[in-house]
Amino acid sequence: MSASRADHAAARSPGAAASMRRLLVLIEDAVVSALPTVAPSGAAGFGVDRLAESMRYSLCTPGKRIRPLLLLAAAETVGAQAARLSRFAAGLEMIHAYSLIHDDLPAMDDDDLRRGFPTNHVIYGEGLAILAGDGLLSEAFVLMLEPVTDAAIQARVVHEIARASGREGMVGGQAADLMGEGRAPDPSLLRAIHARKTGALLRVSVQAGAMLGGSTPAQLAALCDFGERFGLAFQIADDIKDEVAPPQVTGKSAGGDQVAGKVTYPSLFGIDRSRELLLAELEAALQALRSLEGDTTLLEAIALEAVAPALANGVAED
Numbered sequence: 579m580s581a582s583r584a585d586h587a588a589a590r591s592p593g594a595a596a597s598m599r600r601l602l603v604l605i606e607d608a609v610v611s612a613l614p615t616v617a618p619s620g621a622a623g624f625g626v627d628r629l630a631e632s633m634r635y636s637l638c639t640p641g642k643r644i645r646p647l648l649l650l651a652a653a654e655t656v657g658a659q660a661a662r663l664s665r666f667a668a669g670l671e672m673i674h675a676y677s678l679i680h681d682d683l684p685a686m687d688d689d690d691l692r693r694g695f696p697t698n699h700v701i702y703g704e705g706l707a708i709l710a711g712d713g714l715l716s717e718a719f720v721l722m723l724e725p726v727t728d729a730a731i732q733a734r735v736v737h738e739i740a741r742a743s744g745r746e747g748m749v750g751g752q753a754a755d756l757m758g759e760g761r762a763p764d765p766s767l768l769r770a771i772h773a774r775k776t777g778a779l780l781r782v783s784v785q786a787g788a789m790l791g792g793s794t795p796a797q798l799a800a801l802c803d804f805g806e807r808f809g810l811a812f813q814i815a816d817d818i819k820d821e822v823a824p825p826q827v828t829g830k831s832a833g834g835d836q837v838a839g840k841v842t843y844p845s846l847f848g849i850d851r852s853r854e855l856l857l858a859e860l861e862a863a864l865q866a867l868r869s870l871e872g873d874t875t876l877l878e879a880i881a882l883e884a885v886a887p888a889l890a891n892g893v894a895e896d
Contacts, residue, residue, distance in 0.1 A: 594879035598647070601660055605646045608668035609637060612721060632702040632710035633717070637675045639693050644812075644884055645670040645783040648805070651876045652787030656797050663790055665721050670783055672718035673743050677779075679711040681752065715743075727790050735786045742782035751775025755840065763846045769810065776816070777809025784808075784877075796869075803866035808881050811859035815888035817842040818852050823887055853889065860885060 613634050646667030650660040682689040682697040683704060690700050699707035722736050741747060751774030758771060784805030788798045821844045843852040863881055867874040 591875055591879070594875045597651075597654075597876045598879060598883075601647055601650045601654075602643060604650065604661060604664040605643045605667060605671070608646075608664040609643075609671055612637065612665070612668045612672060613717065628702075629706065629709055629713060632698060632706050633675075633713050635701060636679050636692075636698045636710060637672060637714060639675075639695055641671075641693055642884065643671060644880070645674050645779060647880055648780065648783040648877070649787035649790075651880055652784045652801050652805075653791030655801070655870065655872065655874055655877055656788055656791040656793040657872075658787075658791030662726055663787070665724060666726050666786075666790065669718040669721035670739070670779070670786070672714045672721065673739070674779065676711040676714035676718070677743075677748060677752075679707050679714070683707060686752070686756070727792075731789060735789050738789075739782050739786060742778040747774050747778030747782075748776075751778065759840055761841065763841050765846060768841050768843070768846060772810055772813040773806075776813040777806065780809035780812055781805035800866050800869045804863045804877065804881075807859050807863035807866060808884075811856050811863060811881070812884055814843045814852055814856040814859065815885035817844055818849060818856065818888035821849060856885060856888060 613630055615630075646664075649667045649670060650663060653663055654660050678692055679698045681687050682692055683699055690697050692698075697707075698710055702710065719736065719740075722739065723732075726732060743749065745753075751771050754767075754771045755775055758767060761767075781802060782805070784801050785798070788801040793801065820842070843855065847855065860881065864878055867877055
């Protein structure tokens with residue numbers, strides 16, 4: 579797939595852009611209202627207000643909201659109404675925000691900049707930052723267990739999200755990423771780390787939207803395939819972006835992966851080959867959508883926009 583193909587007009591249609599803006603409004607409203615603004619008073623509430631402030635700081639920092647966006651877009655693709663799932667989708671953003679707080683800690687990636695703002699531990703200290711991450715993960719499941727569909731289906735979805743977030747998915751991938759620092763380059767290990775550390779939560783975001791939206795088995799299979807391939811494309815794009823884009827674009831300190839001795843796609847394959855691999859995964863993701871009946875341009879647009887900054891001479895130049 580060429581970079582010009584990735585800029586295909588069908589996935590950049592005004593309709594898809596308007597739908598994306600509409601869903602982002604729903605998501606932002608849900609994210610802002612996800613945490614109560616009033617803490618218990620007296621001794622029972624001592625410390626809760628500062629903890630909630632720390633949680634809200636990382637949750638409400640401006641971001642792409644790609645995970646809740648994927649959930650709502652997948653639900654609409656199978657014919658569901660997104661509005662009733664917006665708070666559930668905000669739960670995914672809470673899980674993501676918790677992971678970023680912990681990822682930035684000195685014991686992990688030791689970063690002092692995230693999304694262009696000081697990281698949580700820089701503002702609130704390491705102890706409260708750890709607790710803020712713990713709190714966001716816990717509160718995420720409070721939101722995701724608010725009834726939105728058949729209880730058995732919702733329980734299955736929450737179960738899948740928990741697995742994708744834990745040792746089999748994101749947390750396990752982070753552990754492998756830590757233990758892989760300084761190791762000899764291994765393409766199969768790199769792909770496996772990315773599939774868990776980043777890809778698992780992206781895939782399950784699509785899967786959750788499809789299941790909560792009432793997908794058929796065929797629709798679910800196609801959307802899960804899309805989510806899995808897009809998840810890897812997204813992480814390859816992130817690796818490339820960290821190499822070629824300035825901090826004002828990445829929102830993070832420059833050169834963090836190199837300093838930590840992490841193996842990334844650019845360090846293993848170079849920028850040009852990494853872009854080829856990115857486009858191959860993106861094409862596979864878009865191909866999975868072509869088996870679906872109905873309008874898939876919204877999911878296509880989300881995928882293309884998410885990887886655009888990594889394609890300096892393609893999608894990013896528009």
